[in-house]
Amino acid sequence: MPIRRLSVRGVRNLAPLDIHPHSRVNFIYGDNGSGKSSLLESIALLSSGKSFRSTQIKQLIHHDADRLELECELDGTTGADAQTQDLYSLRLRNGDVLFRLDGSVLTSQAQVATRLPVQVIEPNTFRLLVGSPEDRRQFLDWGVFHVEPGFIEEWRIFRKVLKQRNSVLKQKEVSWLDVWDGGFIEASEKIHQYRLAYLKVFVPQFESTLAALDAEIKVRLHYYPGWEKDSQLKDILTRQQDRDLQLGYTQSGPHRAELRIRVDKLPAADVLSRGQQKTVVAALKLTQGILYKQSCGNAPIYLVDDLASELDSRHRLALCQVLEDLKCQVFITSIEKQQLMDSWTPSEFKVFHVEHGKIEEESLP
Numbered sequence: 001m002p003i004r005r006l007s008v009r010g011v012r013n014l015a016p017l018d019i020h021p022h023s024r025v026n027f028i029y030g031d032n033g034s035g036k037s038s039l040l041e042s043i044a045l046l047s048s049g050k051s052f053r054s055t056q057i058k059q060l061i062h063h064d065a066d067r068l069e070l071e072c073e074l075d076g077t078t079g080a081d082a083q084t085q086d087l088y089s090l091r092l093r094n095g096d097v098l099f100r101l102d103g104s105v106l107t108s109q110a111q112v113a114t115r116l117p118v119q120v121i122e123p124n125t126f127r128l129l130v131g132s133p134e135d136r137r138q139f140l141d142w143g144v145f146h147v148e149p150g151f152i153e154e155w156r157i158f159r160k161v162l163k164q165r166n167s168v169l170k171q172k173e174v175s176w177l178d179v180w181d182g183g184f185i186e187a188s189e190k191i192h193q194y195r196l197a198y199l200k201v202f203v204p205q206f207e208s209t210l211a212a213l214d215a216e217i218k219v220r221l222h223y224y225p226g227w228e229k230d231s232q233l234k235d236i237l238t239r240q241q242d243r244d245l246q247l248g249y250t251q252s253g254p255h256r257a258e259l260r261i262r263v264d265k266l267p268a269a270d271v272l273s274r275g276q277q278k279t280v281v282a283a284l285k286l287t288q289g290i291l292y293k294q295s296c297g298n299a300p301i302y303l304v305d306d307l308a309s310e311l312d313s314r315h316r317l318a319l320c321q322v323l324e325d326l327k328c329q330v331f332i333t334s335i336e337k338q339q340l341m342d343s344w345t346p347s348e349f350k351v352f353h354v355e356h357g358k359i360e361e362e363s364l365p
């Protein structure tokens, strides 16, 4: 669901702002340090309660403020949501994040995540390739979670069983392991099957999206379920039991799954240039949006920060074309307005200029 109105208070250098973005493309331009990324960060924060730039979200609060407050009205445009409007807000004070929907407090991250799905493509986006397996596992699970409604409940069950098994391992209560292992294996298998089903549609779509961005980059996705593929998890748990007891945690299972991204047999991060890495990560994130749209009817909102960073004009054009085809709401930033306009001429758009933390919508000829 696109954002119809956005209100931001107390974020970094941004002056209090109320804007009415376009339901499709929003060009945001301004000098270095003007506040473009802070605007996109505000939207990402509304979506996930996290920043894509700072691990400590308290750092987002304006130096002179004691809290930040974000609010948006979301438009329902398709299906059962047609013509509806949700008022969705986030308040951060003293480290506590409070989400509200139409005045009612949202209590679980899942409730929040389904309201406002957002994908971010920003200068550090290549870190998905070079970062930890956990980053890629979370990326994969974002897609599974949004496309497979049953996944979140199975994931909760799995986390619970894993916690119990680890607690048994820490207490060295060997006799209890047999009791927990049955449940652990069953829950692991369900998570594994959800991920497999998602990847079955994800991989071919990724290959065609990447080809649309750059037909010369050849990468392969390899899914590692968290244990040796050709072995039964039951046998592995038995084999690793002594070491698990020593360590006090479970070494194998879906919590150790990974999406490995390779060029031939090498990690893509070791072979590809920075621009190629960004293109691959953009293809991964666009693929998630395409599958999300196929499943839910609406595409996620895309935040593309500093379009020009690492991408030449051919790749910028190709990326914008995929976004155009996706018909999603996009917030896209650049220092130069002309560079945005040269990369994309959408039929419907708004332009916002950011200067010293103030945002003005420009009237179009």
Ligand SMILES: Nc1ncnc2c1ncn2[C@@H]1O[C@H](COP(=O)(O)OP(=O)(O)OP(=O)(O)O)[C@@H](O)[C@H]1O
Binding pocket: 011, 012, 013, 014, 030, 031, 032, 033, 034, 035, 036, 037, 038, 039, 059, 060, 061, 062, 063, 064, 306, 335
């Ligand atoms: N907590 C804060 N309070 C006030 N100002 C802050 C805070 N955190 C960062 N800033 C300032 O906010 C400004 C906006 O930064 P931002 O990254 O949004 O700019 P930008 O327009 O994206 O710049 P660039 O084009 O260089 O990426 C910077 O000048 C930064 O120093």
